[in-house]
Structures are given as C-alpha cells and as structure tokens.
Amino acid sequence: MKRLACLLLAALALAASSCGDERGARIVLWHSYRGAERDALQAAAERWNARARGAGEPQLRLVAVPYEAMVDKISAAVPNGNGPDLFIFAHDRIGTWAEAGVIEPISYWVDDATADRYLPQALAALAYRERLYGLPLAVKCTALFYRKSSVPTPPATTDELLTMGRALTRAGHFGLGYEVHKLYFHAAWLHGFGGQVLDPSGRVDIATPAAAAAADFARTLAGPGGIVPAEPSPALLSSLFNDGKLAMVISGPWFVDEIAKGVDYGIAPLPVVSATGLPAAPYLGVEGVLVSARAHDKRAAYRIAAALTDDASAIARARAARQIVPNLAAYRDPEVARDPVVSAFRGAAERARAMPSDPAMGSIWSAYDRALEKVVVLGERAPGALSAAHGEAERYARAPAR
Amino acid sequence: MTTPEPTARRRPRTALLTTLAALLCGLALAGLGFVRARNAGAERQSRAIAVAEAEQLVAEIASAAHKGGARAALARLEALRAALRASDRIDLLELLPSAGRPFLRRYALLATLQGGSAGAGTPAASPAGASPRKSAHDLAERARSLGHGVAQLVDPDAPSADEAAATPGSPAAPTAPTPTHSRAGRDGSGGPTVRAAALSGSYALVIERLPAVGPAALPGGTLLICALLALAIALLAGLVLSPRVAALVGAIAAAAAIAWTARAGARAVGIPEAETARVLGAVGALAALAIGVLAARGSFARALAALRAHRVAYIYLLPAAATTLLLVGVPFAVGLALGFFDHAHGRYDFVGIDNFVEILSGGGHPFGDPLNFWFTLGVTLLWTFVNVILHVGIGLGLALLLSRPKLRMRGLYRVLLVLPWAVPNYITALIWRGMFQQHHGAVNSLLGALGLSKVAWFSSFSAAFSANVVTNTWLGFPFMMVVSMGALAAIPKELYEAAAVDGASRFTTFSRITMPLLGPALMPAVILGSIWTFNMFNVIYLVSEGRPGGATDILVTEAYRWAFERGDRYGLAAAYATLIFIVLAVYTLLANRGARRREAMLERS
The missing domain is CATH 3.40.190.10 (Periplasmic binding protein-like II)
Structure with a gap:
C-alpha cells in the first residue's frame, strides 16, 4: 500500500512538472530533418530563442517526427487541438490540409519585404486558392x-x-x-x-x-x-x-x-x-514552415516562421547542410555560390514548375x-x-x- | 441450467424492475437524441435570426460604401450605431492588393464600431489565438473567394451552417454589383457567434454578434406522466399475470412511454433537427423492448445465476474481457461504422450503403480491370488456394521426411527449415524482391547461368503472381511443417506396429492411418494459414507492388490503396475491410462445420 502511494505521488509530481513546462509561452515546431539539416535548424531555433528571451517573445521548441509519420500525425492531432503550432512539410499536401482546415492562411501578415526574399515560384507554391499558407525553407527538384x-x-x-x-x-x-x-x-x-x-x-x-x-x-x-x-x-x-x-x-x-x-x-x-x-x-517541391490552424498564438508562430526562413538562416542552412534554399540573397554569399551542388540545383529550380498541391x-x-x-x-x-x-x-x- | 422461479411474493417486483430498467435504458438514448437535437435547433434558430439582422445592417452600409466609398460607409456606420447591440461589432476593411502576388492581398482595418460606442472599441471575443483583425480579414477573404452568385457557404467548423448562410443580394442593396455574403461560425466561447461579411468594391464590412436564443424546453410533464403510467401498468400486470409475461408487458409499456416522450420532444425542437430526436427515441424504444423480451425469456435470471455460481471465474476473466473489448471490439465497431461514411477533405458524410454498392458493382470498371472488386477477389482466392496447397504439401512432405526414425542430424535440419519463419516477413519479402530484379537479381542470374533466357518478373500477371507465390511459400511452409510434425508425433505408434504386423504397404499405412489422423490436427492450421495468406499484405505490397498495373493486388492491399494512395477514401477502404471480414467469417464457419462433420464420421467408424 505504501509503495502504491509512493508511486502515485511520483506520477502526480511528474504530471505537475510536465504541466508547468507546458504553461510557459512556447511555440512547438514539428519537423522531420536529420543530420546536418537538423543541426542547422536547431542553430536557427537557438538564435531565435536567444533573441526572444529579451524581447518577451515565446520560446521555440523543436520536436522531431519521422517523415513517414508526419502526414498521419498532423491530420489526426491538429483537428483535436493536440498538434504543434508550426510544422515543416513539403508543399504538395497544402491543398488537402487547407480544405480540411488544418493549416492557417498567413497572407495577412506577410509584407512585401518578406515576400521579396524568396524565389517567386517557391513562394507561389505555398499558396492554394489565392491564399498563402507557409514560408519556404528549402526547394527540391530533379x-x-x-x-x-x-x-x-x-x-x-x-x-x-x-x-x-x-x-x-x-x-x-x-x-x-x-x-x-x-x-x-x-x-x-x-x-x-x-x-x-x-x-x-x-x-x-x-x-x-x-x-x-x-x-x-x-x-x-x-x-x-x-x-x-x-x-x-x-x-x-x-x-x-x-x-x-x-x-x-x-x-x-x-x-x-x-x-x-x-x-x-x-x-x-x-x-x-x-x-x-x-x-x-521538373516538379518543384517546396518545404515550407506551415502554421497550424489550432496554434495557440498564430501571430507569434508566424513571426518564428519568418525568422527561420530569413536570409541569415538560409545562408547558414545552405552552408552547413547544403540545403537548396529559396532565398535569393543566399546565392550572393561567396561560400554558397561556390558550392557546385547548391548552385546547380538553384539553376534547375528556376526552370522547375511547382508541383500542384490540389x-x-x-x-x-x-x-x-x-x-x-x-x-x-x-x-x-x-x-x-x-x-x-x-x-x-x-x-x-x-x-x-x- | 434451470431458471430459478420467483416466488409469488416477488412477482410484481420482477415486472417493475424490468420496466424500470427498460425505461431508464430507453430514456437515456432518447434523452441523448433530444439534447443533441435541441442544441442543434437552438443554434440554427439563433443563427438564422442574427444572420438576418446582420445582413440587413451590412447591406445598408455596403450600399453606402458603394455610392460614396469608405467615408460614406463610415458615416452610415455612425448613423446606425443605435441599431447595434452591446455585443455587436462592425469592422470596415479595405483591400490592399499585392502586385504580381494575388495570394498576398490583404484586407486592412479602417475602422471598428463597437455596439453602443463609436471608434475603435475594445475587441470582442475572437477565436483562440487569432488576432481579431486577422479573423475579419479571413472572413472577408472567404466571402470574396465565393465569387458572384454563390448562395451557400459551408463552414467545416459548423456543419449546420449551410442552412444559416444567407443568399446574396439582400433586398436593401439591389443596386450593389457585388453580392452580400454571410458566414455563420461558432465561436470558441459560449453560444454561436454570427459573423457576416459584405464586399463592395475594395471595401469589406464584417459584423460580429453574439445572439442568445434559449433552447427548447424538455417535455418534463409528458415524460413524468408516461413513465408513471408505464410503471403502473407493470405493477398491475405483475399482480395479475405470470412474472415473465408481466415483464414483457411492462417493457412494452415502457417502450410506448419512450416513443411518446420522444415524439413530444421532437415536436418541441423544431423541424430539421427533430430527426435526431425521433431516430434515437425509436432506438431507445427498441432497446426497452429488447430488455423486455430478454427478461421474459429469463436471460437475465440465467446470466445472474451463472455469474453467482462462477463468480471467481468471471472475476479472473474480467481484465482479459475488458481489454479485448477495448482493443478489438471498439476498433472493429468503428471500422464497421466507417464503411457507411464517405471521407473527403477531413469531413465524413453518412452515405448509407453507397460504398458497398460501389465496390460490389465493380465501381464502373469492367470485370478484367484490376480495380474491379470481383477481379481482385478472384486473384485473392487463387492466391490463397495456391499458397495453402503448396504450404501444406511442402510442409507435410518435409515433416514426413523429418519424422523418419533413422534420420541423422534431425535437429539441424529442423532448425534450418524453421529459419524462414523466424526472419521477419517483410525483410524476407524485400530480399526476394531484390532476387527477382530483371537485370541483376539472383533468380535471373541463375537462369542465365543455366542458359535460359531472363524473365521480366513484374511485366506479366503470371510471372509476378508466381514471384509472390514463391516468396509466400518460402515464408509459409515452416508453420505447416511444425504443425504436421506435432500431429505426426501424436499418432499412436501401436497403430503402425499393428499395420506392420498385418503386412500393410507403406502407402496403405499413409492413406489409412497417417492421413485420417492428421486431418483433425491440420484443419485449424489450414484455416489459420488461409486467413493469413488471404490477408498477406507484406508480400504483395513489397514483392510485386501490385504490378503489372495493380493486377496482382489482393483485397487487403487494394483496401490499403483506397485508404492511402487514391485520395484518402477511408470509408471505401473500411467497406473493403468489412467485405474481407465477411468472406473470411463465412469461410471459417464452413470449414469448421466440415471439419466437425468429418471428425464425427471418424468417431463413428
């Protein structure tokens, strides 16, 4: 009996501590990056968190979710309010998710300066029925x-x-x-x-x-x-x-x-x-940071999405993880411009046509x-x-x- | 087990208890229907009223904006302030286009009018997290995307919103070229919030209001009278009639009471939503009747007696039974129910037996098309039949070889032969797929070494089917071998000795002793093996991948493809699963009956 009581107490304490953890202003992001790409994203998140601590902005927490499981997890968790605030995924699911009310249109918040950062077709790929649903992080094509x-x-x-x-x-x-x-x-x-x-x-x-x-x-x-x-x-x-x-x-x-x-x-x-x-x-696939329709602070989530996809972050990701970033300014960086793989795919991406997300x-x-x-x-x-x-x-x- | 006969003194009690149980059970169901219908009805009514009011306001301001732009609209807003309630809020928005990027256009807030006070009032309650301005922009965008002449707006958050969404072109603004749209939504807090948007040129108006319409009253009087009447009838019947008949009479009275109450409730709720109340009321009445019939047949008394007699056994069984119910029963019921729904874009619509009709009619595909259910069923049956024959044949043959008494190193062979079974089957399947590769696979290299021509394994049905069968036979024979070995060991040695004394040949011994005695032991294994093969997803999905053109797909991979590869048709896939279950259930029943008959014949002879 005593042991049982101890166990119960321990469980309660654990539950209480995890509750306390949740209560702090936090934005949760689900991604399925591995290796160098994950490290680069982690570095970008840490940059945001360092800046956010002073500015009273919410902290960003990254959660890795296997790529194959992402679609099912998002489609199941978000409508019940259990999903992340932000998640990273290829743009071709946007149509389905927009129709199902899983992701939030962000056109209202995007100013021209932000929009001008990206390769036009990369940004356009993240729009569905004349509404924008995410900011581009990386592009892929053949x-x-x-x-x-x-x-x-x-x-x-x-x-x-x-x-x-x-x-x-x-x-x-x-x-x-x-x-x-x-x-x-x-x-x-x-x-x-x-x-x-x-x-x-x-x-x-x-x-x-x-x-x-x-x-x-x-x-x-x-x-x-x-x-x-x-x-x-x-x-x-x-x-x-x-x-x-x-x-x-x-x-x-x-x-x-x-x-x-x-x-x-x-x-x-x-x-x-x-x-x-x-x-x-070829088809252009765009990995975007998408805002969940059930995010608890959508504006903050959008600001984080904008920070993760800004030029400094893009240059760091292109250098460290050889990501084909959609930011035009990144290719003026000498180190990125010298990388034969990144610049070759950037040239290919310019000819590519966005994969339909319908x-x-x-x-x-x-x-x-x-x-x-x-x-x-x-x-x-x-x-x-x-x-x-x-x-x-x-x-x-x-x-x-x- | 005999039914314990209640004494004469307890007669009315049995009938009363049955009636009470029937009443409670039925009323719980009917009450659920009533509450659901009542909430939906209240929401619809309040939304309809608020939409009508909001539309009128919005139309007046829109026509002013159309004539004189934002300034005129603002003036009109001010003039209308008296008409606003304390909970109302009107936003005036202006469209800011984005050159070359239509998906970045934005409705910016020009002015807000709060009920009772002018200017930028305190923001009203808005959906969690979204800033109120963003939600106004979203609503205006939504109205815009509907375009001209669209009358209905279905909101995924509020399924009944389509009824409330008003028609465009309110009478107050006949000259306005742009239509007036309304949108009804449900706010996170409290009752339904009505939000209506109107567009005029590059201006948009959004009105939010929180109306309050009381839900329909519970028909308490009718309920009380009906329940008391039913109990009185049960009491009377209990005094006059035998307990079983009395219980039945009481349950009938209870069912009638439930039906009557449900009818009264349905009337109170209103027309479109009453259906829920009526249907669940009828289900409740049926449940009450069922309880009466069961009580009259003495089922409850028997169950109670059995429970008392074997209390310990049932207590031990309880955890397993509860777990089974939770882990098997619930998903099974959900899967069964899902077959009657259609899934599209996150919404499930009840479609009755449409999914089954679509599958069984072939879905418009001719018989020879792999997408036709009957073609796939034929392939599946052929697949199961060929595999089980091969598994049993090879497994039994090896078991007979291994059970020869003079065989040496039997343990080693046994381990080697069981190995294919021990490797996870998807790994085996992937290895076999690699071996069937056209240019570099082991199988074609072997054929080449033998001087034969290479086979394109996945370009024709027969080759791809054979590749699947080879893989699955490799996976399947060890099980049959192990079962056969066990069954062979169980055959009494005396029979063989007696046969040897009688001078029976080896074949006679096999056909007269081994086969008949193996049959009963092998039958469950064969049934199990056929069910496994029938649903052998991994081999089909990984080895042939359905090639060529889906021809080698079996029912279970086809169901998977409908669910996850052809536009998320979960309902259709669930209907497939139900059909697979029916086929297998019928097969198991028939096979078991056949096995039992043969066993009985064996015992008689």
Missing part, C-alpha cells in the same frame, strides 16, 4: 547527374541525350537512369512536351496529345531498345552509377549523398525537348504511375492508357466541399 568520365559535356537537348545514351548503352551498361514509371520524374518530359496534369482552374487534364507524346518519349528512353535499365529502383540506380555502369541519372539533391567518394560527377539542368524547344521542367493530386499520382507502367513496360498505346488514367483521376478527384 536535375541531370552525369559521370564526367563518360559524359564530358551534358546533353543540351533530348536528341543529344538519346544519341549520347545509345552510344553509352551496351551489355550491362546504360546511358540514363531514372524512375521511369513515376509521374514525379516523368513530369519534366510532360512539361517539356507542353502537357500538364491539372489545368489552371484545377480540372484534371491528363489525356492530351502532348501527354501522349511525352509518354511515347519515355517509352523510347526506357522501353525495348532504350537506354534506361529495367525496374530502375533508387537503390539500383545509385549502385549502377557508382559502379560506372550508368552514365547519367535524373534525380534530386538527395542523390548527392548516394554517390560514392571519388566519382567525378557534374550536375546540369534537364535538357530541352527537341520536339518542342521547351525546357524539360487535393485532386491524391488520386492522380497512382493513376498516372499506372498509365506510365502500361505504356513503358507493358507496351500499351499511350492515348488509351492516358485516357483511362484521366477517367480514373476525374472519378475520384471529388470537388472539395466549400
């Missing part, structure tokens, strides 16, 4: 990685890419590698051929001649007699590239960490599509991936496969209730 030993100058057009790739493809060796059956990677060709998945008013627009031409081009690259290895999983691509059996890879900044030491490689923007003369514009995308990704598989792997005709995907996406892209 570019062409090439081994300098086999590709002295990167291809400028798709015709050059094909010629070069064919010359480099022989038994066990391949000219180009990318995840062919994924819309995320295919989008560059789609845009280069003049296609899109959603029209500007948000309607599904998949079954078009331009999209068929892009899918046929993907089959030329990866179908029978192509230059792309079969079943190109990320692990396969990095091991082939490191072994010297793959000359070029289309991938994003995360691929840099996959490349073995000693491999002499370069990064170039994707080539121009010869058939149309348009650049192959909730309709939820049903488009899988439908489109299946259509690509049908065309490239199973050899079906592109218009038929695309119109099946169009019908499927349209069926399930239900209009949001307003």
Whole structure:
C-alpha cells in the first residue's frame, strides 16, 4: 500500500512538472530533418530563442517526427487541438490540409519585404486558392547527374541525350537512369512536351496529345531498345552509377549523398525537348514552415516562421547542410555560390514548375504511375492508357466541399 | 441450467424492475437524441435570426460604401450605431492588393464600431489565438473567394451552417454589383457567434454578434406522466399475470412511454433537427423492448445465476474481457461504422450503403480491370488456394521426411527449415524482391547461368503472381511443417506396429492411418494459414507492388490503396475491410462445420 502511494505521488509530481513546462509561452515546431539539416535548424531555433528571451517573445521548441509519420500525425492531432503550432512539410499536401482546415492562411501578415526574399515560384507554391499558407525553407527538384568520365559535356537537348545514351548503352551498361514509371520524374518530359496534369482552374487534364507524346518519349528512353535499365529502383540506380555502369541519372539533391567518394560527377539542368524547344521542367517541391490552424498564438508562430526562413538562416542552412534554399540573397554569399551542388540545383529550380498541391493530386499520382507502367513496360498505346488514367483521376478527384 | 422461479411474493417486483430498467435504458438514448437535437435547433434558430439582422445592417452600409466609398460607409456606420447591440461589432476593411502576388492581398482595418460606442472599441471575443483583425480579414477573404452568385457557404467548423448562410443580394442593396455574403461560425466561447461579411468594391464590412436564443424546453410533464403510467401498468400486470409475461408487458409499456416522450420532444425542437430526436427515441424504444423480451425469456435470471455460481471465474476473466473489448471490439465497431461514411477533405458524410454498392458493382470498371472488386477477389482466392496447397504439401512432405526414425542430424535440419519463419516477413519479402530484379537479381542470374533466357518478373500477371507465390511459400511452409510434425508425433505408434504386423504397404499405412489422423490436427492450421495468406499484405505490397498495373493486388492491399494512395477514401477502404471480414467469417464457419462433420464420421467408424 505504501509503495502504491509512493508511486502515485511520483506520477502526480511528474504530471505537475510536465504541466508547468507546458504553461510557459512556447511555440512547438514539428519537423522531420536529420543530420546536418537538423543541426542547422536547431542553430536557427537557438538564435531565435536567444533573441526572444529579451524581447518577451515565446520560446521555440523543436520536436522531431519521422517523415513517414508526419502526414498521419498532423491530420489526426491538429483537428483535436493536440498538434504543434508550426510544422515543416513539403508543399504538395497544402491543398488537402487547407480544405480540411488544418493549416492557417498567413497572407495577412506577410509584407512585401518578406515576400521579396524568396524565389517567386517557391513562394507561389505555398499558396492554394489565392491564399498563402507557409514560408519556404528549402526547394527540391530533379536535375541531370552525369559521370564526367563518360559524359564530358551534358546533353543540351533530348536528341543529344538519346544519341549520347545509345552510344553509352551496351551489355550491362546504360546511358540514363531514372524512375521511369513515376509521374514525379516523368513530369519534366510532360512539361517539356507542353502537357500538364491539372489545368489552371484545377480540372484534371491528363489525356492530351502532348501527354501522349511525352509518354511515347519515355517509352523510347526506357522501353525495348532504350537506354534506361529495367525496374530502375533508387537503390539500383545509385549502385549502377557508382559502379560506372550508368552514365547519367535524373534525380534530386538527395542523390548527392548516394554517390560514392571519388566519382567525378557534374550536375546540369534537364535538357530541352527537341520536339518542342521547351525546357524539360521538373516538379518543384517546396518545404515550407506551415502554421497550424489550432496554434495557440498564430501571430507569434508566424513571426518564428519568418525568422527561420530569413536570409541569415538560409545562408547558414545552405552552408552547413547544403540545403537548396529559396532565398535569393543566399546565392550572393561567396561560400554558397561556390558550392557546385547548391548552385546547380538553384539553376534547375528556376526552370522547375511547382508541383500542384490540389487535393485532386491524391488520386492522380497512382493513376498516372499506372498509365506510365502500361505504356513503358507493358507496351500499351499511350492515348488509351492516358485516357483511362484521366477517367480514373476525374472519378475520384471529388470537388472539395466549400 | 434451470431458471430459478420467483416466488409469488416477488412477482410484481420482477415486472417493475424490468420496466424500470427498460425505461431508464430507453430514456437515456432518447434523452441523448433530444439534447443533441435541441442544441442543434437552438443554434440554427439563433443563427438564422442574427444572420438576418446582420445582413440587413451590412447591406445598408455596403450600399453606402458603394455610392460614396469608405467615408460614406463610415458615416452610415455612425448613423446606425443605435441599431447595434452591446455585443455587436462592425469592422470596415479595405483591400490592399499585392502586385504580381494575388495570394498576398490583404484586407486592412479602417475602422471598428463597437455596439453602443463609436471608434475603435475594445475587441470582442475572437477565436483562440487569432488576432481579431486577422479573423475579419479571413472572413472577408472567404466571402470574396465565393465569387458572384454563390448562395451557400459551408463552414467545416459548423456543419449546420449551410442552412444559416444567407443568399446574396439582400433586398436593401439591389443596386450593389457585388453580392452580400454571410458566414455563420461558432465561436470558441459560449453560444454561436454570427459573423457576416459584405464586399463592395475594395471595401469589406464584417459584423460580429453574439445572439442568445434559449433552447427548447424538455417535455418534463409528458415524460413524468408516461413513465408513471408505464410503471403502473407493470405493477398491475405483475399482480395479475405470470412474472415473465408481466415483464414483457411492462417493457412494452415502457417502450410506448419512450416513443411518446420522444415524439413530444421532437415536436418541441423544431423541424430539421427533430430527426435526431425521433431516430434515437425509436432506438431507445427498441432497446426497452429488447430488455423486455430478454427478461421474459429469463436471460437475465440465467446470466445472474451463472455469474453467482462462477463468480471467481468471471472475476479472473474480467481484465482479459475488458481489454479485448477495448482493443478489438471498439476498433472493429468503428471500422464497421466507417464503411457507411464517405471521407473527403477531413469531413465524413453518412452515405448509407453507397460504398458497398460501389465496390460490389465493380465501381464502373469492367470485370478484367484490376480495380474491379470481383477481379481482385478472384486473384485473392487463387492466391490463397495456391499458397495453402503448396504450404501444406511442402510442409507435410518435409515433416514426413523429418519424422523418419533413422534420420541423422534431425535437429539441424529442423532448425534450418524453421529459419524462414523466424526472419521477419517483410525483410524476407524485400530480399526476394531484390532476387527477382530483371537485370541483376539472383533468380535471373541463375537462369542465365543455366542458359535460359531472363524473365521480366513484374511485366506479366503470371510471372509476378508466381514471384509472390514463391516468396509466400518460402515464408509459409515452416508453420505447416511444425504443425504436421506435432500431429505426426501424436499418432499412436501401436497403430503402425499393428499395420506392420498385418503386412500393410507403406502407402496403405499413409492413406489409412497417417492421413485420417492428421486431418483433425491440420484443419485449424489450414484455416489459420488461409486467413493469413488471404490477408498477406507484406508480400504483395513489397514483392510485386501490385504490378503489372495493380493486377496482382489482393483485397487487403487494394483496401490499403483506397485508404492511402487514391485520395484518402477511408470509408471505401473500411467497406473493403468489412467485405474481407465477411468472406473470411463465412469461410471459417464452413470449414469448421466440415471439419466437425468429418471428425464425427471418424468417431463413428
């Protein structure tokens, strides 16, 4: 009995202390950064906290949440009032979260000086239905990685890419590698051929001649007699590239960490599509600091978001974690400008097109991936496969209730 | 177990107790319905009144602003001050556009009029955390995004708001080119807050007011009379009739009383919300009836007697039963219920059996399409059948080999053969997927070394299906082997000795002794194995990933894709889960019945 009482007392004391902890003015931020990126964010948070102590501003506390768990945790916790005040996530979920009332529009607080800090398309990506929901922290898009030993100058057009790739493809060796059956990677060709998945008013627009031409081009690259290895999983691509059996890879900044030491490689923007003369514009993914609709002090949360994404923080993040920051001023910093990876991806990001954040995308990704598989792997005709995907996406892209 | 017959003295008590229990249970349900309906009704009424008032105010100021700009609007605001209540607040906002960035336009506050006092009054209560100016901006933005001619506004925070949202173009402002919109929302504090916004050119007006309309009164008199009547009937019946019939009569009286009270309550609440009160009232009456029927059949008396007789056993069972109810029962019930809802953008709408209709009708996909339920069901059944045959065949064969008495190093073989089972199955699945890779996988390298051509494992249904089956057989046979070995060890050795004495051949011994005696022991394992295989998510999801084109997906991976890969259709996925449950429940029932019949036959022979 005595032991039980002791235990109860201890539990009560613990509960009381954690309550006291909560009561202090605090803004909680959920993120899923690891390694250098986490350290850079931590440093930015500490800078804010040092400044905030004197100014009577709330303190910022960072909580790491695994990337895979973030969507479910946010969607479940925020509507019940248990979520964070701020969180960092890719912008493509914004539409769904805005419709569900999970995130707060922040347009009211953003002044022109703040807005002018960022690459215009990076800021615009965080807007949904003419309302801004976050400030950009980093951008991601794909570019062409090439081994300098086999590709002295990167291809400028798709015709050059094909010629070069064919010359480099022989038994066990391949000219180009990318995840062919994924819309995320295919989008560059789609845009280069003049296609899109959603029209500007948000309607599904998949079954078009331009999209068929892009899918046929993907089959030329990866179908029978192509230059792309079969079943190109990320692990396969990095091991082939490191072994010297793959000359070029289309991938994003995360691929840099996959490349073995000693491999002499370069990064170039994707080539121009010869058939149309348009650049192959990959999808731009923007990691933004988003304000929860249930934050207990939304204004303070916004001020912290602005501080975390200011130029000084961006330069520190670009230097320490090689983040592709959207702040224009960061690239005037000599150290950042010298970094070949960061500046190459900055150039690629300028050509990129923001990934749609419309909730309709939820049903488009899988439908489109299946259509690509049908065309490239199973050899079906592109218009038929695309119109099946169009019908499927349209069926399930239900209009949001307003 | 016999029913303890109550003595004559206790007769009225049984009927009274039953009636009271029925009344309490039914009234609790009906009362819940009434309270919910009453709150919704009060909210709707007060919102409707306040919206009408707010609209009129806003329309007058909007027309002034339209004619003479902000200054005229301000003048009109001042003139209208007398019409404001103490809880009212009006904000006049001006739109500040942002060149090239439409998502940064902002409604800035020009003036605020507080009920009773002019100028920038004290800010009224506003949603937690948001500054009052920001919330006015948000409301104006919302009205703006509706555009011209949009009549309804659904607020996710207030589901019944669509009824209250007023139509554009109030009669007071017929000349204003921009429509007047109203928005009704629920404030964090106290009762409903009505907020209405009007746009005129680049100006916006937002009015907030906190109306108070009392909720409908509880029909207390009707409730008291009905309950007393029901109890009186029960007392009378208890004196005259046998206890069981009396209990039933009492419960019927209670049900009638509940139904009558619920009707009175529904009338008091008002038209649209009365449905909740009526439905829950009917459920309450049915519950009361059910209690009566159970009491009349003596179920409660029997349950009570059993509880008394085996008190200790039930106390020991209580923690496990409660945990099971909490961890299995609740999610199961929620999942079952979710199948009748449709989820879109964080909202759940009741759609009845639409999800089931969509699934069972194939959802508009032809039979050969992998998205058609019947195609997937066929694949799933084929998958289960092929796997279970292979698992049992290989497992039994190995068990027979291992149970040979002369075998050496049996322990080593046993450990090696059980290993696939000991490795987590998703790791095994990932390894097998790597081995089936077209260019560099071990399987194709082996085929190449043998001089055979390489197979594109995931480009055709049969190849991808075979790859899945190979992986799952690797994972599944050890279980069957272990079960078979146990069952083989349980067969009495005398039978074999007797067979040997009689000169039976090895085949006869196997078919006449081993097989019939293995059957009953293997049957539960086969049922369990088929259920596992039927729902073997990891192998399908990780090895073939549904390729080609979703053809190798089974029901459980399909349900997952509907929930998480095709636009968050949780309701449809839950309906899939329910259908999977039904298929497996029917299969288990049939298999168990078959097993029992065979066992009975075996015993008879």
